[in-house]
Amino acid sequence: MRLPSVLILTVFFAQSVYSQSIGAFVDYDKHLIIFDDGMFRDMEFQEVRSFAAGSGCVAYVDNGGSLKAYTNHISYNVSPSVSAYTITDNLFTFQVGSQLYVFENGDKRLLSAFTGNFMVGDSIVAFIDTNRHYFCIYMGGKIYVLADIIVEDGARFWLGDNTVAYIDIHNILRLVCAQKQYELFNVIDDIEVALGRNVAAFVDKSDGKFRIFFDGELQDVEQFTPKSFKCGYESVAYVNDVENFKLFSNGEIFDVAAFQPDNYELHRNLLVYSLNEQFFTFADGQSYLVENYIPQNYSLNGNLLTYIDQNGYLCVFENGEKNVLSYNANEFYAVGDLVIFNEGLNTVKIYYQGKMYKR
Numbered sequence: 253m254r255l256p257s258v259l260i261l262t263v264f265f266a267q268s269v270y271s272q273s274i275g276a277f278v279d280y281d282k283h284l285i286i287f288d289d290g291m292f293r294d295m296e297f298q299e300v301r302s303f304a305a306g307s308g309c310v311a312y313v314d315n316g317g318s319l320k321a322y323t324n325h326i327s328y329n330v331s332p333s334v335s336a337y338t339i340t341d342n343l344f345t346f347q348v349g350s351q352l353y354v355f356e357n358g359d360k361r362l363l364s365a366f367t368g369n370f371m372v373g374d375s376i377v378a379f380i381d382t383n384r385h386y387f388c389i390y391m392g393g394k395i396y397v398l399a400d401i402i403v404e405d406g407a408r409f410w411l412g413d414n415t416v417a418y419i420d421i422h423n424i425l426r427l428v429c430a431q432k433q434y435e436l437f438n439v440i441d442d443i444e445v446a447l448g449r450n451v452a453a454f455v456d457k458s459d460g461k462f463r464i465f466f467d468g469e470l471q472d473v474e475q476f477t478p479k480s481f482k483c484g485y486e487s488v489a490y491v492n493d494v495e496n497f498k499l500f501s502n503g504e505i506f507d508v509a510a511f512q513p514d515n516y517e518l519h520r521n522l523l524v525y526s527l528n529e530q531f532f533t534f535a536d537g538q539s540y541l542v543e544n545y546i547p548q549n550y551s552l553n554g555n556l557l558t559y560i561d562q563n564g565y566l567c568v569f570e571n572g573e574k575n576v577l578s579y580n581a582n583e584f585y586a587v588g589d590l591v592i593f594n595e596g597l598n599t600v601k602i603y604y605q606g607k608m609y610k611r
Contacts, residue, residue, distance in 0.1 A: 273604065274322070275590040276303055276310045280598045285611060286310050286322050287590065287602050292611050295322060307341040307554070307588030311355075319346060321355055330355055341588065342375045352379055354390055363390055374413035374449065389416055389428065398428070412447025412483060417454075419443075427452055427465060436470060448483030448518075451500075453490070455481075464488055464500055473500065484518040499523060499534060508534050519552035533557055533569060542569050553586035560584075566593055568603065577603050 275287045276295075284296040284303060296314055303312035309323040311330070319334040320327065321344060330346070331353075337346035344355045345363075352367040353360050354377060363379060364370075370379035377390040387399040387407060391414065399420055409418035415429045425436045425443065430450045441457040452465040455477050462474035466486070474492050481490035488500040495512035498505055501521075509527055516525035523534040524542070531543045543561065550559030557569040558577075566581035567574055568591060577591060578601065584593035591603040600611040 273307050273588045273590060274305065274310060275587045275592050275602065276305045276312070276322075277592050277600055278303075279600060279611065284312060285600075287592070287604075287609065287611075288322075288325060290604070290607075290609060292609075293322075295320075295327065304337070304339045305587045306339045306344070309339060309344050311337055311339050311344050311346075313337075324357070326358065328355075328358055330360060338372045340372060340374045343372060343377065345372050345377055350382075352377075356393065363395060364388070369407065371409075371411040373411045373415070376411065376414050376416060378409055378411050378416045378418075380407055387418065398426070398433075410445040410447055412452065413449035413485070415447045415450070415452055417445055417447060417452060425454070429465060430468070432468070434465070434468075436465070444481075446481055446483040446488070448487065449485045449520075451483055451486050451488060453481050453483055453488045462490070462492075466500075466503060473505070479512065482516070482518045484523070485520045487518065487521060487523075489516060489518040489523050497525070506534075506537055508539060517552055520555065522552055522555060522557060524550075524552060524557060535572065540569075540572050542574065551584075551586045554589035556586060556589060556591065558584065558586050558591050566591075577601075577608070 277285055279285050282299040283294055284300050286293045286295050298315040301313040309321060311321045313319055313334060317333060319331040319337060321330050331348060333348060335347040335349060346353050350366050352363045352370060354363055364381045366381060366383035368380035368382040375391060380387055386397050389396050389398060409416060417425060417427045419425055419439055423439050425439050427434045427436055429452055443457060444455040446453045454463045460477040461472050462478050464471050464473050476493040478493060479491040481488055486502050491497050491512050497509040497513055499508050513525040513527045525532050526546050529545060530541060531546050532539050533542055545562060547559040559567055561567050565576050566578040566584055567576050578593060578595050581593040581595050584591055593601055595601050602609040
């Protein structure tokens with residue numbers, strides 16, 4: 253199926269495809285345990301080879317090498333063998349040799365039997381079919397052919413959460429964003445690209461201008477090339493040419509700081525940055541000081557900033573406030589809006605929607 257520029261796709265990305273929020277961990281007996289909306293489920297009693305979790309699906313390779321999945325409260329045998337697999341909040345893809353599959357709603361679907369370069373975003377897969385020389389995307393349960401004359405080694409494309417940009421054989425930059433395909437501009441020189449959800453940012457080296465595509469329009473945001481830029485959910489954080497730190501969010505531009513940060517990250521709608529050895533987050537149009545130092549161990553996932561503070565306490569920063577989850581957690585990881593951590597030798601706790609669960 254080809255995706256013309258006038259087609260409005262019947263795909264909606266505002267919410268996750270998955271309705272649950274789940275996570276997984278291996279306990280002290282090396283059993284795979286899945287946390288599913290407040291319940292713990294023992295999945296495997298032999299040590300698994302690997303596992304990965306999105307916000308609504310857990311994929312794992314069992315002791316015998318079979319690929320399995322748990323989603324929508326159901327366990328599935330996906331494939332007797334697997335070469336590699338990837339899971340995001342909304343998609344689960346895997347490879348068997350040159351074959352690329354997607355697994356959704358209990359069914360697996362072959363995307364390409366001869367797969368070249370491919371990328372997996374939160375709600376989209378972009379791949380090259382080397383047999384037919386097609387450049388395709390998969391989203392919303394359908395495969396769309398974006399280009400049928402493309403050379404794999406020379407193909408230039410970028411992927412975001414639900415967006416894809418590529419340069420066609422005529423050097424035209426094209427974008428699939430917010431359920432439509434757009435022809436943007438001719439690429440004369442090199443180009444820098446960053447994509448997020450329903451937003452894209454570009455620097456065309458021929459004129460140096462910084463452009464952001466949002467809500468169907470390509471806007472000239474800065475006349476000179478920024479020092480850096482990153483995309484999130486309907487947002488772009490960037491440092492302009494005079495080192496002002498700014499955030500484009502849902503069509504508005506906010507001044508975050510008058511100086512270039514030492515480091516910054518944008519995940520979904522969560523922006524964190526360090527400046528003068530202090531650690532900040534920016535939300536709702538204002539900056540919040542998180543700590544007067546830079547945490548060595550922190551994670552951005554879902555809408556939570558999780559970190560170990562100087563006292564060794566496990567903390568979350570949300571809604572402008574710091575909360576201590578544990579005074580003696582020895583390790584943690586976050587998936588979706590869950591924080592999973594060990595407390596002591598044989599105790600696993602999970603923080604989810606303001607509540608604590610213990611295993």
